[in-house]
Amino acid sequence: MSLDKDVQVREIYTKAVCGRGRRFSQVSHTVTPPHAPTSILGAWIINNQYDAVKSGDSVEVVGTYDINIWYSYDRNTKTDVAKETVSYVEVVPLSYLDKKHRPSTAEVSATATQEPNCVEANISSSGSSVVLRVEREFKVEMIAETKVYVYVNPNGGEDLDDKTIDFEDSGEDIDYEDLDPDLLDEELN
Template sequence: MSLDKDLQCREIYTKAVCGKGRKFSQVTNTVTPPHAPTSILGAWIINNQYDAVKSGENVEVVGTYDINIWYSYDRNTKTDVAKETVSYVEVVPLHYLDKKHKPSTAEVAAVATQEPNCVEASISSHGDNVLIRVEREFKVEMFAETKVCVVVCPNGCDEYDDKHVDFGGVEDGDFEDLDPDLLDEELS
């Protein structure tokens, strides 16, 4: 029995990844310590918390983090730690978007591929503020119901249960020209 004439296609709705995006950014935050700093002894970012919200064809990552700055003041005779909570909104465009998804079923998720990190801390030219340069990167995905086409066997699958279906000469090199960006990173 020929496999080709026994197969039919059917469109079904399923929940799938319908959009992906990634964004790296650098921002500068200004922190005003209680005393005019003489020098910066250390700076770090902790307590990053965020949520993902769908916004048109983008995903907004809305979050906060705490900046801690250890600094000296009074001509390097005293030290203190200045703490400030910073709010941010990172708009991440969806570079891949399935236009056939049902918008009413869309959900989004974000992962910080690079947590906010202080890469530079310097005293402002006025001498009363500390400028913190922060790098961060987010990867986002949108999940929704979408229509896909599947191959079905109208007579059932009993005769194919042995899983020895011949796919007509598929060779190892047949998949080399697939786009690796579409493959899930967890699989590689």
């Protein structure tokens, strides 16, 4: 692409989403209640608390949640609730990463798109504990300073005053997430 000699380009540093990722996982936990369970009456995951930490080209979601298991024991004559707090670390790789961001300015965040949920609870083969299968999913974003290039109109905005630009009704469906940030950089050099 050749640029007209009147076209000016500016470099602007701005904060932008420079990384994204998503991870679905299934994990197993074993909980040993005070009494050998006869049957499982219910299992719930509550109090999910987590934080996000940058780790190379990934984000680690570090958190805890409480497992509550309602069970019967003593040949189904009594019930109790076993409670256990579980710690976890979920490594979420960044499927999109702008390599030209300033690493020292990176901030990460995580959102639980599927809160941890018990999908199966069974008494172990030994009969003394409960094995739970838990599903969870997290979406992460990394926001950092990055450099963008903009074209500068040498006439300022004066020649745009009588023109209306409506990007909504341009008839084009543009998915800005699919744009390659390196493409503009290559064309300007």
